[in-house]
Amino acid sequence: MNFIDLFSGAGGLSEGFIKAGFNPIAHVEIDSNACKTLETRLTYHKLNEENKLDYYHDYLLEKLSREKFISNFSNHEISKSVINSAIGGENNTEIFKRINELATDREIDLIVGGPPCQAYSLIGRARDKNKMRDDSRNYLYKEYAKFLKEYRPKVFVFENVLGLITANNGKFFKNMKAYFKRIGYELNYSIETSSDYGVLQKRKRIILIGWRKDIDFKFPELNTEKEGDWTVNDLLTDLKILKPGEQNNITKYRDNTTDYLSKFDLRNGIDYVTQHIARPHNNRDLEIYKIAINKFEKGERLKYPDLPERLKTHNNQKSFVDRFKVVDGNGLSHTMVAHIAKDGHHYIYPDKKQVRSLSVREAARIQSFPDDFFFEGGRTAAFKQIGNAVPPLMAKEIANKIHEQLINE
Incomplete structure (x- = not known):
């Protein structure tokens, strides 16, 4: 057909x-x-x-x-x-x-x-x-x-x-x-x-x-019965630990596949992954990310007005107060949208050991793209395509x- x-x-x-x-x-x-x-x-x-x-x-x-x-x-x-x-x-x-x-x-x-x-x-x-x-x-x-x-x-x-x-x-x-x-x-x-x-x-x-x-x-x-008690961590734990700005386009997996990745065939059976690349961040953003992660680990979300004055760059403190947001590793991610191509503030990696925003491959997995799906055009173009996708x-x-x-x- x-x-x-x-x-x-x-x-x-x-x-x-x-x-x-x-x-x-x-x-x-x-x-x-x-x-x-x-x-x-x-x-x-x-x-x-x-x-x-x-x-x-x-x-x-x-x-x-x-x-x-x-x-x-x-x-x-x-x-x-x-x-x-x-x-x-x-x-x-x-x-x-x-x-x-x-x-x-x-x-x-x-x-x-x-x-x-x-x-x-x-x-x-x-x-x-x-x-x-x-x-x-x-x-x-x-x-x-x-x-x-x-x-x-x-x-x-x-x-x-x-x-x-x-x-x-x-x-x-x-x-x-x-x-x-x-x-x-x-x-x-x-x-x-x-x-x-x-x-x-x-x-x-x-x-x-x-x-x-x-x-x-x-x-x-349509099928509306959720299968399994999966979390975002089931998507992330096998991927290499990254530093902000790390641009190794081809990386080996650091751990065995998870039940989730196997069930939904996201890892494809090959022993490497592409586009697990992280955008760079300045020191100010990294400090904010650390604050956001610390709060999230205590069960709180960072609100922009709560930041120290020296870290604020926006006068408007009433709109979009959740502009810095940690992805919930122990649950479901919030909605992936194309704005991730602009900056990673709304998609902070949920671990103090990796203070950065999501990589291209992590964003693609959250959207359920398999690891052998390659996005052309570079990092920014890939993020835009992923955020806009079904x-x-x-x-x-x-x-x-x-x-x-x-x-x-």
């Missing part, structure tokens, strides 16, 4: 659907680094099918340049299928042309994707004097709908933040649902918590699923439920 991934980012949603048995026809994404990540990952899946993963490992181990890796082991179809373009306006004509060339006589069974969420997010609305009402991204669902009208997939999946429901007093969401119904789709939605799918973070998202009115389909009963473990469960129904239908 074939699918198109819109606003695809690094491909977290796509990773889940591929592992559930769906075949990607095209990914459409505006960020060039994310497009390179998609091409790398699609090449991984191709080599995996061909039982040639040794070549992929050579790339991860820097024995092959990316240019040689892509030219030797990717193919024209993969290259053409990753469409680096903004969705909307005149761009859609070229995007449709590219997809049609790839699809040939193959039916598009599914469209997935989640438009940028900044216009719907509570934080975005709080920062904007017009509550983001005039932001053009509020209407990207209409661009999404153009692909539904063009390809008439059996099912679509639309993922976004909870703020979508309340934006503009609920009018955007009401209009969106009515619009999708008007073009021929029944639909329903649920609010899903990623930790119910094995993802070790407190991440809630709206999952809207629509289906063509002429097919026998119903909103799936957790693959959650995506896979949703994909499995849809796959079951479509097979029966």
Whole structure:
């Protein structure tokens, strides 16, 4: 069964659907680094099918340049299928042309994707004097709908933040649902918590699923029973101890795998890991991190006004008082978001022995990306892609439920 991934980012949603048995026809994404990540990952899946993963490992181990890796082991179809373009306006004509060339006589069974969420997010609305009402991204669902009208997939999946429901007093969401119904789709939605799918973070998202009115389909009963009493420490303890700014791109594991990593296949069975790299921090930030960790170990959270005056740099001490936040190693992480690309203050490592913010690999694991998933573009670009992604473990469960129904239908 074939699918198109819109606003695809690094491909977290796509990773889940591929592992559930769906075949990607095209990914459409505006960020060039994310497009390179998609091409790398699609090449991984191709080599995996061909039982040639040794070549992929050579790339991860820097024995092959990316240019040689892509030219030797990717193919024209993969290259053409990753469409680096903004969705909307005149761009859609070229995007449709590219997809049609790839699809040939193959039916598009599914469209997935989640438009940028900044216009719907509570934080975005709080920062904007017009509550983001005039932001053009509020209407990207209409661009999404153009692909539904063009390809008439059996099912679509639309993922976004909870703020979508309340934006503009609920009018955007009401209009969106009515619009999708008007073009021929029944639909329903649920609010899903990623930790119910094995993802070790407190991440809630709206999952809207629509289906063509002429097919026998119903909103799936998603898996909401948490398996095991896993914690973030189950993700972290096998990785090498890092100093701030340490940039060893390839490191050996320092300990055996954990039950969690084995159960959800995050460690992949190889004996090394890439992108376990930490950003540098100045002395002031490190001192604040130590204070935050000490407080957290006593069961308290650091509030910005509680810092010594000499460590404060912001006059506003009423907004975002939790800007320095320790990840809960003995529980679930708070939600991973793209702001981690700006600084690591909101994602402090939960141990006084490693005073720093999370590494790229640690952030990726919290989002449930496997260790052999490589993010192109460098550290900052990787953090952005990770923060914007849909957790693959959650995506896979949703994909499995849809796959079951479509097979029966």
